[in-house]
Amino acid sequence: MSKKQPEPCTYVIFGATGNLSKVKLMPALYHLEEAKKLSDDTRIMLVGRRDWNNETCIAKVRSWIEATARQGIQPAVFERFTKKLSFFKGDLTNVEMYSRLSEQLSISTCTNGNAAFYMSIRPADFGQVVQKLSEAGLLEQTVGWRRVIVEKPFGYNLESAQALHHRLSRYLQEDQIYRIDHYLGKGTVQNMLVFRFSNTMMEPLWNRNYIDHVQITHSESFGVGSRADYYDGAGAMRDMIQSHLLQLLTLIAMEPPVSMEAEDLRDEKVKVLKSVRPISKNAVHAHAFRAQYQAGSINGESVPGYLQEDKVPAESVTETFAALKLYIDNWRWRGVPFYLRTGKRMAKGQSSVSICFKDPPQQFFRDKQIVRIKPNWIVMGIQPTECLRMEMTVKEPGLEMRTRQTSLDASFRMEGEQATDAYEDLLLDVIEGDRSLFLRYDEVEWLWRVIDPVLKVWSTERDYIKGYPAGSWGPSESRHLFEKEHQKWRHSLDPESDDF
Ligand code: BG6
Numbered sequence: 289m290s291k292k293q294p295e296p297c298t299y300v301i302f303g304a305t306g307n308l309s310k311v312k313l314m315p316a317l318y319h320l321e322e323a324k325k326l327s328d329d330t331r332i333m334l335v336g337r338r339d340w341n342n343e344t345c346i347a348k349v350r351s352w353i354e355a356t357a358r359q360g361i362q363p364a365v366f367e368r369f370t371k372k373l374s375f376f377k378g379d380l381t382n383v384e385m386y387s388r389l390s391e392q393l394s395i396s397t398c399t400n401g402n403a404a405f406y407m408s409i410r411p412a413d414f415g416q417v418v419q420k421l422s423e424a425g426l427l428e429q430t431v432g433w434r435r436v437i438v439e440k441p442f443g444y445n446l447e448s449a450q451a452l453h454h455r456l457s458r459y460l461q462e463d464q465i466y467r468i469d470h471y472l473g474k475g476t477v478q479n480m481l482v483f484r485f486s487n488t489m490m491e492p493l494w495n496r497n498y499i500d501h502v503q504i505t506h507s508e509s510f511g512v513g514s515r516a517d518y519y520d521g522a523g524a525m526r527d528m529i530q531s532h533l534l535q536l537l538t539l540i541a542m543e544p545p546v547s548m549e550a551e552d553l554r555d556e557k558v559k560v561l562k563s564v565r566p567i568s569k570n571a572v573h574a575h576a577f578r579a580q581y582q583a584g585s586i587n588g589e590s591v592p593g594y595l596q597e598d599k600v601p602a603e604s605v606t607e608t609f610a611a612l613k614l615y616i617d618n619w620r621w622r623g624v625p626f627y628l629r630t631g632k633r634m635a636k637g638q639s640s641v642s643i644c645f646k647d648p649p650q651q652f653f654r655d656k657q658i659v660r661i662k663p664n665w666i667v668m669g670i671q672p673t674e675c676l677r678m679e680m681t682v683k684e685p686g687l688e689m690r691t692r693q694t695s696l697d698a699s700f701r702m703e704g705e706q707a708t709d710a711y712e713d714l715l716l717d718v719i720e721g722d723r724s725l726f727l728r729y730d731e732v733e734w735l736w737r738v739i740d741p742v743l744k745v746w747s748t749e750r751d752y753i754k755g756y757p758a759g760s761w762g763p764s765e766s767r768h769l770f771e772k773e774h775q776k777w778r779h780s781l782d783p784e785s786d787d788f
């Protein structure tokens with residue numbers, strides 16, 4: 289992860305009037321400006337079909353940033369930022385737009401010919417846009433660099449990912465493609481790498497000899513919102529597990545890389561994915577579980593079920609909850625189950641990784657008042673609670689031999705320290721040409737290989753899907769995935785909570 293001085297470039301945002309641009313990309317670029325990470329000569333070009341001009345564009349961007357800026361909008365920073373902004377009206381399907389774009393880019397000599405094209409557009413359009421960019425000569429790296437940033441989903445399954453890759457690689461070299469998984473831009477996620485590879489204390493314990501199982505959870509209390517168009521065709525397994533949660537799994541399970549350089553890091557992540565035990569067709573139900581939210585209540589407010597949401601087809605069996613059990617068949621992890629779980633409209637929004645250690649070989653205090661010593665856990669809260677905790681058992685003060693759980697906290701962020709958004713890191717990495725936090729193509733293929741068998745079986749079971757009330761932790765049947773009696777979903781980050 290080498291950090292060089294940021295070079296000037298033109299950031300061309302396709303789909304710039306859409307939601308991602310509004311809530312993530314423009315605020316992230318603004319925060320980079322605030323942190324003085326953008327060179328003065330950087331240009332940001334918002335491409336869209338709307339009838340905007342530079343003034344309307346700046347007014348819109350101002351309103352987006354007003355709603356999101358961490359320290360409110362700073363007039364001097366915003367003024368610098370607006371000097372970089374321009375609106376470019378154009379239709380992605382129109383060839384003429386690309387020649388105009390080419391002219392425009394050649395005018396901005398101050399950017400040294402560097403340009404990054406951000407595909408904040410429907411995945412179905414990735415292919416044609418890249419093709420047209422190439423035909424207009426916009427991907428040639430004769431003067432500066434040309435990079436393309438692709439948002440997920442990268443394909444719909446292994447086959448479509450291969451087809452998309454085949455198409456893109458006709459026009460782009462692998463090192464021009466930046467496949468985003470925004471989880472890798474989160475500070476708490478990057479901290480997992482630091483925690484693992486900068487501290488020697490944990491390494492001897494980080495294996496099948498000491499670890500009982502690993503849980504990776506991302507729950508959300510909100511529903512599908514206005515995204516049913518996309519979500520109903522994807523479902524929770526593709527939307528969260530194939531991408532973000534499997535990324536977390538690779539970081540937890542990978543071997544120490546030769547270096548933190550992109551290829552070394554990604555080599556190790558790919559090795560983990562290659563070692564995931566394939567799930568045979570007959571084993572799908574023992575390894576995967578899905579369900580869909582029904583009407584319920586969240587924080588005392590009634591909310592509709594998935595089928596009542598806007599644009600959701602009446603008969604949809606798309607899963608909004610998915611859980612998966614995986615084994616990594618290598619020397620470090622063989623026999624340790626990894627349980628991955630995600631859901632919308634759950635009791636609470638929380639992303640975390642919880643690592644449960646094995647019981648001590650003997651329960652010395654069995655004849656005392658202690659029924660069963662609780663295991664040690666390492667709990668990594670990713671959001672909204674950020675934490676890194678080691679949970680241990682200690683004696684309660686007093687004459688009796690009672691125990692309780694306590695934790696050692698290794699906070700990631702000190703009081704008063706600002707959090708940055710994942711997109712800030714990633715958009716800057718693109719300018720710096722640092723691909724360590726982006727997915728390499730072979731990684732994408734292996735991610736699909738892990739979940740494809742499950743998706744295939746589910747796609748044939750279209751008559752029924754188990755429901756769960758909004759505001760719950762999902763159907764209790766998902767517990768069938770657990771291998772052992774004592775294993776159960778951990779919902780809380782609190783060591784003393786019984787809400788496991
Ligand atoms: C996106 C998914 O990739 O990640 C969404 O498409 C999900 O469905 C989101 O809500 C979660 O991201 P974050 O950063 O809010 O945890």
